[in-house]
Amino acid sequence: MLDSSILVLGAGGFHLNIGDMLASLIIFVVLLALLKKFAWGPLMGIMIEREQHIANEIDTAEKNRSEAERLAKEAQEQIKATRQDAQEIIENAKQTAKSQEQSIITAARQEAERIKESARQEIEQEKDKAIQALQDQVASLSVRIASKVIEKELSEKDQEKLINEYIKEVGEER
Template sequence: MHIEWSTFFIQIVAFLILYLLLQKLAFGPLFGMMEKRRQLVKDQIQTAENSRKQAEQLLEEQKQALQQTRKEAHDIIEQAKQTSTKQADEIVAAARAEAARVKEEAVRDIENEKNKAVAALRSQVSAMSVLIASKIIEKQIDEKSQEQLVEHYLKEVGGNQ
């Protein structure tokens, strides 16, 4: 086998020229497009990762907001229960106080009416006693007539009540 060096050098020069032409015309734009595509994919992955992190953060914030809202609702319900219990106790206390006041007023009214009745009875008894005494003095009757007269007036007083 015999190598011809002139052909060999021509083939190497042709190969280098072809390689330089391909490098300039084909490989440059091809590698540029591949680099742009790689950068685009990298950017999309980064954007997706950022979106995922934001979504997780928003989800956590929503969970916390929901939990806070539930706590506030629970607090409002508890406060409403306490307020209603307090109002019920106040209403019962006011009703009891009113009942005690009405009872005391009724007792006072009864006592006043009793005192008026006793005073009226005393007045009638004294009037009757005076009347009996005047009748006894007028008539100057015997003991038996006097006894009948007293009984008569006592029956009269008993019938008027």
């Protein structure tokens, strides 16, 4: 027997109720529509927002990484330039020190030569004074001897004795 509302198969009691099935199907479709509108749509919107947010974060991270690499490269170049500048400053300082060393040595040598020349001149002057003083003493001594000789005529031995005495006197006066 075939009934529009019930389908019975065999002796085991398996019954299909088409009305219940249609009602269940309609409720299921309505439920799916409601889920799509109120749950699936907002859920997908959140997922899309989340996907966009993650994509933006990845882009920002890439930009930041690129910027960090660029800044690191610039810093390396600046460090390199600074090292070169420092090396140039050191080289200039060494050259300046060498030239100052040479000028100091030259000035010291010139001063030493000036002092030696001044000492030579002083020694020469003292020597000239000593010679002049000696000449004056010899002249004075000669005059004394001559006056004594004139006062009395002496023998050669007496003259030698007299000269030796005067030489001793002159030696003691010093």
